[in-house]
Amino acid sequence: MFWIPLRLAKSARKYRSKRIDEPSTLTLDRIRSRQEVKVVQIVAGQSATRQLAQFGICPGSTVKVRRSAPMGGPVLVDSGGSMVAIGRGMARKVRVQTLA
Amino acid sequence: MKFALVGQPNCGKSTIFNSVAGYRAATGNFPGTTVRLAWSTIRFDGLVAELVDVPGIYSLTSANPAESAAKNFLFDQDISLIINVLDASLLSRSLELTLELRELGIPIIVCLNMMDEAERRGTRISTEELSALLGLPVVETIGYRGVGVRELFRQATHHANQPPQPVEFLRWHRDVETSVRQMQAVINSHSHSHHLPSRFFAIKLLENDDDISRQAGPEENDAATRLRAQLEDLRGRPAESVIMSERHDRAMKLFEHSATVTRPRHDPRAALDTLLTHPLWGYVCLAVILVGFFWAVFGLGSVLENAVSGKISLFTAFLLADVPKGGLEHTLIAALMDGVQGGAGIVLPYLIPFLFGLAFLEDAGYLPRVAYLMDGMLHRIGLHGTSMLPIILGYGCSVPACMATRILPSKRDRFLASVLATLVPCSARSTVIFALVAFYLGPMWALGIFCFNALVVITSGWLLARVWPEISAGMILEVPRYQWPSFSVLALKVWLRLREFVVLSWPLLIAGSLVLGLGAYCNFDHYANLALSPLTLILGLPAVLGTTLVFGVLRKELALIMLAQALGTTAVASVLSATQIIVFTIFITFYIPCLATLVALVKEIGRKMTILAATYTFILATLMGVAARLILPLFLGA
Numbered sequence: 001m002f003w004i005p006l007r008l009a010k011s012a013r014k015y016r017s018k019r020i021d022e023p024s025t026l027t028l029d030r031i032r033s034r035q036e037v038k039v040v041q042i043v044a045g046q047s048a049t050r051q052l053a054q055f056g057i058c059p060g061s062t063v064k065v066r067r068s069a070p071m072g073g074p075v076l077v078d079s080g081g082s083m084v085a086i087g088r089g090m091a092r093k094v095r096v097q098t099l100a
Numbered sequence: 101m102k103f104a105l106v107g108q109p110n111c112g113k114s115t116i117f118n119s120v121a122g123y124r125a126a127t128g129n130f131p132g133t134t135v136r137l138a139w140s141t142i143r144f145d146g147l148v149a150e151l152v153d154v155p156g157i158y159s160l161t162s163a164n165p166a167e168s169a170a171k172n173f174l175f176d177q178d179i180s181l182i183i184n185v186l187d188a189s190l191l192s193r194s195l196e197l198t199l200e201l202r203e204l205g206i207p208i209i210v211c212l213n214m215m216d217e218a219e220r221r222g223t224r225i226s227t228e229e230l231s232a233l234l235g236l237p238v239v240e241t242i243g244y245r246g247v248g249v250r251e252l253f254r255q256a257t258h259h260a261n262q263p264p265q266p267v268e269f270l271r272w273h274r275d276v277e278t279s280v281r282q283m284q285a286v287i288n289s290h291s292h293s294h295h296l297p298s299r300f301f302a303i304k305l306l307e308n309d310d311d312i313s314r315q316a317g318p319e320e321n322d323a324a325t326r327l328r329a330q331l332e333d334l335r336g337r338p339a340e341s342v343i344m345s346e347r348h349d350r351a352m353k354l355f356e357h358s359a360t361v362t363r364p365r366h367d368p369r370a371a372l373d374t375l376l377t378h379p380l381w382g383y384v385c386l387a388v389i390l391v392g393f394f395w396a397v398f399g400l401g402s403v404l405e406n407a408v409s410g411k412i413s414l415f416t417a418f419l420l421a422d423v424p425k426g427g428l429e430h431t432l433i434a435a436l437m438d439g440v441q442g443g444a445g446i447v448l449p450y451l452i453p454f455l456f457g458l459a460f461l462e463d464a465g466y467l468p469r470v471a472y473l474m475d476g477m478l479h480r481i482g483l484h485g486t487s488m489l490p491i492i493l494g495y496g497c498s499v500p501a502c503m504a505t506r507i508l509p510s511k512r513d514r515f516l517a518s519v520l521a522t523l524v525p526c527s528a529r530s531t532v533i534f535a536l537v538a539f540y541l542g543p544m545w546a547l548g549i550f551c552f553n554a555l556v557v558i559t560s561g562w563l564l565a566r567v568w569p570e571i572s573a574g575m576i577l578e579v580p581r582y583q584w585p586s587f588s589v590l591a592l593k594v595w596l597r598l599r600e601f602v603v604l605s606w607p608l609l610i611a612g613s614l615v616l617g618l619g620a621y622c623n624f625d626h627y628a629n630l631a632l633s634p635l636t637l638i639l640g641l642p643a644v645l646g647t648t649l650v651f652g653v654l655r656k657e658l659a660l661i662m663l664a665q666a667l668g669t670t671a672v673a674s675v676l677s678a679t680q681i682i683v684f685t686i687f688i689t690f691y692i693p694c695l696a697t698l699v700a701l702v703k704e705i706g707r708k709m710t711i712l713a714a715t716y717t718f719i720l721a722t723l724m725g726v727a728a729r730l731i732l733p734l735f736l737g738a
Contacts, residue, residue, distance in 0.1 A: 046308070046340070047163060047509070051576050053344045054158035056193050059337070060345075070379045073476030074485060074575055080193050081221065083373075083581075085472040087484050087574035 026098065029075055029091035031065045037096040038062050044093035056080040057094065101149040101260055102178065103142075106170070106201065107185035108194055109156030110580050112213045114138070115243040116185060117153040120253065123592035125153050126500070129465035129585075130489060131578045132156065132507035135166040137173060144253050149180075160200045161309050165514075166506040171311075174204065175296060181260040182208045183252070188218035188225060188240075192355035196347050198234065202264045203300035209259050210238040211252050216245075217581070222364035230358035235267040244586060269353075272346040275334055279306060279327050286323040287316075306331070307340040369582045376466075382473050389466070394550065397453045398543050401534050404449030412441045428621060435617025435665065439610030442661030443601075450534040451601060454527050455594045458496045463585035463593075467492055468577055475575050481558060482565025485575040487517040491557070494521035495530070497597065498697040502704045512570045515705050516561060519713045522693040522701065523557050523720075525550070527597075528605075528656040529689050535660060537685050540673040545682065553689060556724065560716075605655045612651055612658055616665050619647070625666075638722070639683050640729045642667075642676070652688050654695055659688050679732045683725050691721030 031037055039061050042049050049058075056079045057063060064078040075091045077084055086094075105113040109131035117125050121140035127133060138153040154173055155166045162168040174182075184201055186194040191212075201208055210230070212218075218225060231238040237259050241248035271277060283302035294301065294315050304312040305324040313321055328339035335342045376385050416437040423430045461467060467489055475485030486508060494501035501521035505514040525533060538546035619625035625647050629636070632646030644666045652659030663684070667675045676684070692714045693701065701710040 048573065048576075049341065050159075050161055050344075051163055053341075053348075055576070055578065056348070058341070058344060058348065061348075066373075067377050067379070069377075069472065069476055071476045072479055074472055076377060076472060076579065080190065082190050082193065083579040085468065085475065085485065085575060085577045085579050087475055087479070087576065089479075090574035090576055 026096055027092050028063075028065070028077070028086065028094040028096050029068070029088050031068070031075070031096065031098070033065055033067050036062060036064045036099045038099055039094060040097050041095040042093060043095060044090070048090060048093060052086075052090070052094065055082065055084045057084070057086075062099065063096075101147070101180040101257075102152065103149055103181050103183055103256060103260075104152045104154050104174065104177075104179050105183050105185055106154050106174065106197075107156060107211075107213075108158050108187065108190075108197055109133075110578065111156065111185050111187040111190075111194065112243040113156065113185045114153055116183075116211070116213065116241065116249060116252075117151065118592075119243065119246050119249050120144075121151060123589075123596060126593065126596060127589065128462040128467075129580050129583050130462065130467045131580065132166060132489065132504065133462075135503050135506040136169060142253070144257060147257055149257070152179075157197065159197060160304070161307065162311070164507055164509045168311075169506075174201075174206075179206050181256055182206050183211055183256060184208050185211045185213050185243075188212040188215050189221045189223060191218070191223065191225060191359060192351050195234075195351040195354050198236075199270065199347050199350055202234075202236070202270075203297060203303060205263050205297040205300070207260055207262050208236050208264055209252070209256050210234065210236050212238060212240045213243045215240045215248075216242050220365050220367065222362040223359050224362065225359045230354065233267070233269050233354055233357055235265055235270075244589070270350055272350070276331065276342060276346050279331050279339075283324060283327055286320055290317055290319060303343060307343050372582060373469075376469055377472060382469075386470060386473055389461075391547070393457050393461075394547060395543070397450060397457060397530075398534055398538050398546065400453040401450035402539060404452075405445060405535065405539065408449060409441060409445035412437070412445050416441070431617050431621045432614065435613045436610060438617075438665045439606075439613035439661065442609055442613065442657075442664065443606040446535045446660060446664075447528075447531050447601065447606075447657050450531045451527055451598065452594065454530055454534075455496065455597050456590060458527075459590045459593045460585055462493075463583060463590065465580045465582045468579045471575070471577055472579060478561075481562040482569070483513065483516060483561055484573075486577050487513055487520075489577075490517045490521045491524055494524035494526060496527055498522045498524075498526045498693055499700045501526075502697065502700040505704060510570065510573060512568050515568070515709055516564050518701060518704055519564060519716070520557050520561050522697055522713065523553070523560060523690060523717065525553055525689050526656065526697075528694070531657055532660045532688055533685055536663075536672065536681055540681060541678055549682070549685060549689070552686075556690070556720070560720070601657075605657060608655060609658055609661050612654070613661060613665050616647060616651075616662055620666075635722070639687060639725045641680055641684060645684065649687070649691075652694070653692055656688060656694050678736050679729060682732055683729045686728050687721050687725040689721075690717055690724055692718050 039057060039059055041059055042052060066076040066078055066083065068075050072088050074085045074087045077086060105117055107113050114125040114127040114134050117138060118127060120142050124140060125134060125138040134153060134155045140151050142149055142151045155170045157167045157170045160171055162171045182201055184198050198210060212225060227238045227240055237255055239248060239252045239255050241252055280302050283306055284298045287298045287301055301312060305316060305320065306328060331339040331342055376382055419433055420430060423433060470492060471485035471488040474488045478484055478487060490501045490504040493504050498521060502518045505517045508514045508517060533546050533549050537549055616625065629643045629646035633643050636643050636646050648659050648662040648666050651662045663672065698710060701713060
């Protein structure tokens with residue numbers, strides 16, 4: 001269990017470096033709970049795009065983040081009345097815009 | 101006539117199926133409960149029809165094997181009518197599938213299910229308006245209460261053989277519509293082997309659907325590529341995304357025209373979710389629920405066991421009172437009663453509360469929340485949250501758990517999840533843990549074994565994920581609303597699972613007990629035990645348990661009953677040391693899955709992988725058994 005803090009520190013570093021690289025992009029995995037966002041673009045392969053679209057998550061749609069699980073866990077969003085859990089990796093592919 | 105129940109996952113198809121076909125298909129409150137087709141013959145108003153429950157699909161482009169099965173069924177079978185079940189509270193999203201189904205040219209009746217839920221959400225739907233706009237008959241139902249189901253089937257018989265007609269309202273934007281027409285023209289100019297409507301075929305080709313492009317000829321595929329590029333130029337994004345948006349747009353318009361949204365009623369379930377998915381309290385609640393579940397099963401089980409076992413023992417003593425000891429008759433009666441007692445006195449007391457508890461969690465809708473909570477952790481070992489569903493179902497029975505892996509899109513994920521699901525103690529193995537370890541050594545030891553098992557499962561997952569590395573696509577899983585499970589559905593569900601034990605395992609158990617008794621009488625078991633002595637020797641178990649371990653392959657509960665039979669007493673603790681009890685249990689829990697599971701595994705992951713999995717579990721079980729044998733005496737002092 002002793003390696004967990006090390007791991008966390010490492011992933012945090014990775015995270016920070018990424019933020020410096022692309023300061024202007026906002027992705028679904030960075031959104032805080034209870035915030036409503038508009039999907040701008042989905043940067044993913046065909047199958048992921050299709051799967052997201054099945055739940056109404058496509059460019060132009062609005063989703064509300066319910067929860068963001070800790071430690072690289074998934075994001076829970078409200079989309080068109082249904083609740084969908086999206087893995088962090090998948091959420092990172094969804095570029096969004098915050099709504100006031 | 102053949103009716104097919106088609107709809108998005110978790111919209112209540114199986115509930116409607118069961119309400120007319122009797123409880124035949126397992127239902128549950130998580131997407132992907134049904135992974136294979138269920139058939140039933142129904143009689144209605146003197147009419148005989150076949151009703152097929154089709155696994156849930158979000159769209160007609162499949163992502164996983166369960167969806168492919170559904171899609172192939174719709175494409176290849178001669179269906180008189182599709183009963184398109186919709187979750188009325190998710191109307192606009194559900195309508196997207198309806199729009200796709202329309203293109204198949206098969207008569208459709210729309211069934212707006214869960215009307216009560218929609219009302220609670222403040223969505224009021226005008227059925228007439230929707231029916232007029234869609235050009236399809238629409239019926240309202242509340243599946244779990246059986247409201248509207250009669251009307252649904254009455255309408256269904258009326259509307260069979262009336263394929264949907266084109267409707268002006270549903271027409272797409274002109275540029276997209278032109279592309280579809282052009283594609284259709286290319287398809288019509290070629291002779292082809294498929295029998296799908298050309299418009300549907302054209303749309304799917306433009307959407308770049310793999311299955312459909314494989315069926316299409318080279319000219320058709322070329323034309324599709326050209327038209328896709330043209331559409332992409334026009335709209336500035338991929339053609340399939342354009343078509344998806346068209347459908348999405350039409351569905352939204354349908355929703356806006358036929359439904360009015362008012363303020364939703366206050367929903368206490370939202371508060372429950374705030375707690376159960378909380379980054380900290382969510383995990384605390386998960387632990388509390390699991391431990392509470394464990395104590396409830398153990399508490400109820402031991403009370404029942406004491407009550408029933410005592411009665412049967414008295415009865416056995418009464419039967420044996422006048423029979424001379426040591427004779428064949430005595431041996432047979434004792435063996436027979438051992439079998440009976442094993443079933444009624446040891447297995448059922450734990451099995452029934454266990455199945456009830458699991459069914460409750462399934463129907464309430466807790467499992468997808470567990471998947472949500474565990475996804476982050478599972479990612480660290482190379483899996484993702486959706487794999488958690490089959491693994492949790494593994495606590496019930498390994499066979500449906502292996503089948504449930506069909507909801508996973510990747511072959512590698514299916515392999516991992518099915519191996520891990522077989523390692524999880526199923527209800528039969530849990531019974532062994534409860535009746536042997538918890539009963540004789542105390543519940544803390546049993547809890548310890550469950551935790552130890554979880555640890556081994558996680559480690560195995562980590563190990564196997566390294567052996568077969570693949571970047572996991574990541575989870576995307578719908579989390580359904582909570583539902584208060586109805587008692588009768590729970591009871592039926594428990595019975596569906598219990599029936600297998602009562603009609604199959606129990607007779608087998610009694611027969612096995614008789615065989616073992618006879619074997620002991622003829623001194624035959626001696627040789628069998630001798631052959632297995634290397635195994636019992638390294639595990640430090642008495643040699644008489646050799647045959648018992650073999651019986652475990654047939655059914656895991658058998659090992660438990662046979663244990664009592666082989667030792668000649670039900671007071672196991674007087675013959676075996678605490679270490680031996682635990683070693684035996686650990687070995688039984690981990691080693692080669694039972695026969696039924698092996699068959700299911702072969703079907704899901706293939707023979708080679710199954711042999712691999714069986715070998716792996718056998719080695720794992722032996723290693724764990726030996727480790728327990730060496731380590732435990734240090735704690736137990738024996």
